Amino acid sequence: MRWSNAFIPTLKEEPQEAEAISHKLMMRAGLIRRLSAGAYTYLPFGYKVLEKATRIVAEEMNKTGAQQILMPALQPAELWKQTGRYDVIGEVMIKFNDRHGREVALGPTHEEVVTDLAKNEVRSYKDLPFTLYQIQTKFRDEVRPRFGIIRSCEFIMKDAYSFDVDVDGMERSYKKMYDAYCRIFERCGLPYVPVEADPGLMGGAVSHEFMIPCEIGEDRIVLCAECKYAASTEVAETVDTHADTANDAPREKMKEISTPNTSTVKDVSAFLGISAEKLVKTLIYFADGRYIAILVRGDHEVNEAKIKKTLNLTNLTMAEKDAVKRVTGGPLGFSGPVGLSGLPVYADFAVKYVRSAVCGSNKADYHIMNVSPGTDFRVDRYFDARTITADDKCPKCGGTIDIKNSIELGHTFKLGTKYTAALNAKFLDKDGKEKLMVMGCYGIGINRILASMVETSNDAFGIIWPVSLAPCEVVVIPLNKDDNDVRTVSENIYNTLAEKRIDVIIDDREKSPGIKFKDSDLVGFPFQIIIGKKFLSQGLVEIKIRKSNISSQVKIDQVIDKVLEYVRG
RNA sequence: CGGGGCGUAGCGCAGUUGGCUUAGCGCGCCACGUUCGGGACGUGGAGGCCGUCGGUUCAAAUCCGACCGCCCCGACCA
Numbered sequence: 111m112r113w114s115n116a117f118i119p120t121l122k123e124e125p126q127e128a129e130a131i132s133h134k135l136m137m138r139a140g141l142i143r144r145l146s147a148g149a150y151t152y153l154p155f156g157y158k159v160l161e162k163a164t165r166i167v168a169e170e171m172n173k174t175g176a177q178q179i180l181m182p183a184l185q186p187a188e189l190w191k192q193t194g195r196y197d198v199i200g201e202v203m204i205k206f207n208d209r210h211g212r213e214v215a216l217g218p219t220h221e222e223v224v225t226d227l228a229k230n231e232v233r234s235y236k237d238l239p240f241t242l243y244q245i246q247t248k249f250r251d252e253v254r255p256r257f258g259i260i261r262s263c264e265f266i267m268k269d270a271y272s273f274d275v276d277v278d279g280m281e282r283s284y285k286k287m288y289d290a291y292c293r294i295f296e297r298c299g300l301p302y303v304p305v306e307a308d309p310g311l312m313g314g315a316v317s318h319e320f321m322i323p324c325e326i327g328e329d330r331i332v333l334c335a336e337c338k339y340a341a342s343t344e345v346a347e348t349v350d351t352h353a354d355t356a357n358d359a360p361r362e363k364m365k366e367i368s369t370p371n372t373s374t375v376k377d378v379s380a381f382l383g384i385s386a387e388k389l390v391k392t393l394i395y396f397a398d399g400r401y402i403a404i405l406v407r408g409d410h411e412v413n414e415a416k417i418k419k420t421l422n423l424t425n426l427t428m429a430e431k432d433a434v435k436r437v438t439g440g441p442l443g444f445s446g447p448v449g450l451s452g453l454p455v456y457a458d459f460a461v462k463y464v465r466s467a468v469c470g471s472n473k474a475d476y477h478i479m480n481v482s483p484g485t486d487f488r489v490d491r492y493f494d495a496r497t498i499t500a501d502d503k504c505p506k507c508g509g510t511i512d513i514k515n516s517i518e519l520g521h522t523f524k525l526g527t528k529y530t531a532a533l534n535a536k537f538l539d540k541d542g543k544e545k546l547m548v549m550g551c552y553g554i555g556i557n558r559i560l561a562s563m564v565e566t567s568n569d570a571f572g573i574i575w576p577v578s579l580a581p582c583e584v585v586v587i588p589l590n591k592d593d594n595d596v597r598t599v600s601e602n603i604y605n606t607l608a609e610k611r612i613d614v615i616i617d618d619r620e621k622s623p624g625i626k627f628k629d630s631d632l633v634g635f636p637f638q639i640i641i642g643k644k645f646l647s648q649g650l651v652e653i654k655i656r657k658s659n660i661s662s663q664v665k666i667d668q669v670i671d672k673v674l675e676y677v678r679g
Numbered sequence: 680c681g682g683g684g685c686g687u688a689g690c691g692c693a694g695u696u697g698g699c700u701u702a703g704c705g706c707g708c709c710a711c712g713u714u715c716g717g718g719a720c721g722u723g724g725a726g727g728c729c730g731u732c733g734g735u736u737c738a739a740a741u742c743c744g745a746c747c748g749c750c751c752c753g754a755c756c757a
Contacts, residue, residue, distance in 0.1 A: 119689095121690065121691090122690075122691085122706065122707080122718065123690060123691045123692095123706075124691080125690075125691085126685080126686090126690090126691075126692095126749090126750080127749060127750060128750080129750065129751065144749085146748085146749085147748085147749065147750090199757090202755095202756070202757085218757075219757065248757090250756085250757075252755095252756075253680085253754080253755050253756065254753090254754090254755080254756090256750095256751090261756090267757095309757095310756080310757065311756090311757070312757065328756090518757080521757065523757095553757070555757090589715065589716060590715055590716095591715095592715085593715090621715095621718090622714080622715060622717090622718075622719055623715060623716050623717065623718095623719095624715090624716085624717045624718045624719075625717090625718050625719095626716095626717090626718095627716080627717045627718080628717070628718050629718085631717090640716075642715090642716055643715090643716090644716060645716090652716085
């Protein structure tokens with residue numbers, strides 16, 4: 111590849127539209143351009159990296175025995191109604207009517223379509239197990255597209271689906287995929303962490319997310335330094351610690367106090383001059399058709415995923431302002447458990463141990479002091495209802511934990527029979543009985559592989575690609591094209607490398623050396639070969655490893671071996 | 680959808696307070712020449728419906744209104 115004929119629009123300055131490091135660098139290095147919010151064009155080098163990532167993913171999928179297919183992005187909305195996800199997924203799915211008035215959707219994911227396929231084709235246990243995968247553009251009308259291609263409305267996903275005769279088989283298929291995921295991210299050179307996660311609307315009991323810890327990550331994960339426990343904060347359990355706090359402190363009488371215009375924990379604790387953990391906050395939720403109250407300590411965050419799981423709920427949303435007024439008698443922001451009746455009151459474990467706390471009074475501008483659970487208000491059930499914090503201990507070993515932002519690169523789910531039941535996808539088993547196929551599903555956001563790589567592997571000069579993903583493995587930089595020797599040596603090196611199937615680019619542009627150096631560092635080729643008069647007169651060329659930024663001179667006849675050693679070794 | 684910021688040449692920005700010019704600067708781009716180991720230099724050029732629409736005014740990039748677009752925080756989310 112010759113730089114002079116290539117379309118690599120690098121930018122000297124940071125684009126105004128980008129904030130995240132990966133977004134800035136991918137723009138500057140000429141990998142992507144924005145069309146509109148959440149929709150990006152992959153320029154030649156962006157696309158090349160995408161292809162390399164895609165190839166790694168496909169190779170590892172094939173190794174597991176999974177077979178590649180391609181399903182339509184265009185799907186009948188009807189299928190989604192059959193599984194009940196039509197309403198759950200809501201606005202995220204792009205829907206419209208075709209010319210015949212039929213309701214169609216652009217696939218945000220493909221469980222419905224693939225299960226429908228399996229249902230139609232699988233008759234016998236002899237047809238099972240199998241795993242299908244595809245690499246395809248998915249469409250999701252995101253509430254807020256963000257950070258360039260980290261969260262875009264259109265993205266390339268590898269999605270795989272396993273079909274087995276029973277749960278044991280599904281576990282085996284799941285394990286194969288899990289291992290393949292580890293190999294994929296290792297080959298990409300990404301610092302990934304598999305964590306236990308919440309399956310969300312995909313369904314199933316257990317899932318694992320493959321995370322890349324980094325500042326801009328939109329998800330939070332818990333890591334235990336001592337026992338290797340790793341989980342999403344969505345699911346990480348908090349331990350029901352026995353009260354080591356002063357629960358025998360002298361109790362004062364419950365009393366109402368005026369707290370004007372203080373509807374948040376922050377306001378109340380500031381106003382009363384007490385810490386947030388001495389507060390109990392009461393949230394009213396609308397849960398599968400009825401209202402419930404959830405209590406957590408003021409310094410804790412409610413974890414809706416856990417509540418849904420524990421109470422076995424499908425829908426859980428915060429109650430509307432009017433509903434809060436109706437249910438508690440007081441305005442939003444002043445709800446409290448004292449005297450609350452007519453709805454179940456659930457509380458997080460930590461609430462059990464608070465004494466002489468402050469809570470809402472169900473009256474505008476008043477709170478109640480010195481309340482304690484059991485004596486001053488009723489709790490129907492205690493369970494783990496909050497999100498873990500850095501102050502918590504590891505739920506497995508009691509060790510110290512760390513909470514990190516992370517990008518979700520992949521997610522594997524044990525779906526079970528959620529979709530096969532909904533679509534009645536059965537097979538005839540050995541024993542002559544009809545049974546539901548047992549599924550797993552496995553996704554990787556391919557473009558997030560690029561974004562995560564750039565986000566975690568860069569320096570002040572630009573991107574640092576690993577050989578496995580680099581847009582070109584080697585760049586040959588002739589510093590002075592008009593010099594005959596420089597030109598000849600450069601062309602020879604370039605041609606030899608190309609013959610040896612090294613992915614090489616020669617920067618044959620009529621540009622000054624400074625520009626060439628800057629561009630090569632910015633785009634991030636792992637290996638640079640610099641040919642200039644200075645060393646050529648001594649029979650030397652310079653090589654530079656981008657990762658370490660270490661340069662050295664080598665004899666011309668050794669440079670090919672050095673490249674092969676680095677790239678292939 | 681709530682809060683904040685932004686929109687002037689391909690890119691990055693100034694100018695808007697207080698209505699005054701032919702609308703500026705740097706980079707990039709084109710031509711010629713000199714250069715050639717870390718974003719070179721000289722000379723000469725090209726490039727704008729100041730996001731859109733409407734209003735106020737003798738006069739609007741600048742004031743007023745509406746809308747559109749983008750980014751960030753939040754809500755939400757596989």
